[in-house]
Amino acid sequence: MQTSLAGPLALIGIAAALAACASEAPVPTTDPVATGGASAGGEGGMGGGGAVAAAGGGDAGGAGGAGGAGGAGGDPGFDEPLVCDGPGPLFATHVIDTSFGPGQSWGRDQLPGIVTGPPEGGGCCSGSLDVCLLGNGGSITLGFAGNGIVDGPGADFIVFENAFEFGESVFAELATVEVSEDGVTWHAFPCDAIAEPYGRCAGYHPVLLSGEPDGPLDPATHGGDPYDLADLGLVQARFVRIVDRPDLASELDGVFDLDAVGIIHPACP
Numbered sequence: 001m002q003t004s005l006a007g008p009l010a011l012i013g014i015a016a017a018l019a020a021c022a023s024e025a026p027v028p029t030t031d032p033v034a035t036g037g038a039s040a041g042g043e044g045g046m047g048g049g050g051a052v053a054a055a056g057g058g059d060a061g062g063a064g065g066a067g068g069a070g071g072a073g074g075d076p077g078f079d080e081p082l083v084c085d086g087p088g089p090l091f092a093t094h095v096i097d098t099s100f101g102p103g104q105s106w107g108r109d110q111l112p113g114i115v116t117g118p119p120e121g122g123g124c125c126s127g128s129l130d131v132c133l134l135g136n137g138g139s140i141t142l143g144f145a146g147n148g149i150v151d152g153p154g155a156d157f158i159v160f161e162n163a164f165e166f167g168e169s170v171f172a173e174l175a176t177v178e179v180s181e182d183g184v185t186w187h188a189f190p191c192d193a194i195a196e197p198y199g200r201c202a203g204y205h206p207v208l209l210s211g212e213p214d215g216p217l218d219p220a221t222h223g224g225d226p227y228d229l230a231d232l233g234l235v236q237a238r239f240v241r242i243v244d245r246p247d248l249a250s251e252l253d254g255v256f257d258l259d260a261v262g263i264i265h266p267a268c269p
């Protein structure tokens, strides 16, 4: 039977893994952007939106997310059609919206930096702490300023949680991944599995990448949970929303810990 620890046990599980792999224990990082102020606008100009305040934190457990992805604060880049201005960022740049659930106990005060940019993966056998817990049933919406995801051969983007191998199983904490082109209409990759290999749920594959990759993102070498827009019949997406599985509320099924989201096939290469 798979090991699927969790909920309030999420960090305990992480701690256990760190103890098991003490020599490889990742060091919690403090993103200078995130801690530079409560405003997500510090990272790239998305100032003024209600979503920014939601991302800025507060007490865990409440419903955040005033302001939808369609009206992403004051950033015209998200309100208008994507126009490429050279190569776009390959990792999420903005937290557009949040709605945290019970069990949100880590990382919220470090938004947006803790979930933007590249992952800080802990490798096969330990989970990164550079993550934000969503809480049970919680969600987070990310955007890529100046870029989008397009359908190319195979997987088009990767969601990085902090899953890791634990014995012969995987410490998995599941979420549904959704994409949108306009921030209004969403398309979900089906995630209803409760046993390995967890179907199209995110939060199952260890994160092997830590920091910027040397080349294009590749789930085979960088880990994470890969997604193919073609599976949903889509050709492009600009926003990724991750929704913790609300039905997995027991202490044996944890809450999703988001590290990063990266593009394999960028709209602005």
Ligand SMILES: [Ca+2]
Binding pocket: 150, 151, 152, 153, 154, 155, 156, 228, 229, 230
């Ligand atoms: Ca594809």
Ligand SMILES: [Ca+2]
Binding pocket: 113, 114, 115, 116, 118, 119, 120, 130, 131, 258, 259, 260
């Ligand atoms: Ca991170």
